[in-house]
Amino acid sequence: MSSSTNSPAFPNAKPLSSTAIVVNGQAHNGKACRVVDNTGTVPMHELQQLLAQLINEKRFGLSGRSLSGDTRIRIGEPDFTHMQIGDTLYRFILFRYEARIEAF
Numbered sequence: 001m002s003s004s005t006n007s008p009a010f011p012n013a014k015p016l017s018s019t020a021i022v023v024n025g026q027a028h029n030g031k032a033c034r035v036v037d038n039t040g041t042v043p044m045h046e047l048q049q050l051l052a053q054l055i056n057e058k059r060f061g062l063s064g065r066s067l068s069g070d071t072r073i074r075i076g077e078p079d080f081t082h083m084q085i086g087d088t089l090y091r092f093i094l095f096r097y098e099a100r101i102e103a104f
Contacts, residue, residue: 014038014102023047027060033097042085042101050099060097 016022019040027033035051054060079094082104091102 014100021047023051025051025055027055027097028058029061031061031097033060033099035099035101037101039090039101039103041088042090046085047101054094054099059094059099062096 016036017038017040021037021040021042021044022034023036023044024032024034033051033055035047035054037047078096081092083090083092083101085101089104091104093100093102
């Protein structure tokens with residue numbers, strides 16, 4: 001996954017759609033977390049499996065990373081990558097306690 005320097009603006013620039021599907025859970029540290037399918041097209045069982053996997057891998061919460069060869073460590077920055085579900089490619093953004101699936 002890689003980081004974006006414009007990350008704080010992303011949630012404001014890309015609000016939840018009216019068709020968004022939200023699956024809530026509890027992270028390894030007891031805090032609320034969720035997976036949001038902003039496309040409204042991913043099957044519920046896929047979202048539930050993704051949430052369980054992210055929780056089991058302790059991916060939610062505060063983290064510090066040095067990505068893309070950067071010499072700086074950025075605390076709490078979201079990670080961006082792509083994922084394929086079925087035949088469709090999506091953008092995947094992992095915030096501190098929210099994983100977002102967006103159209104690619």
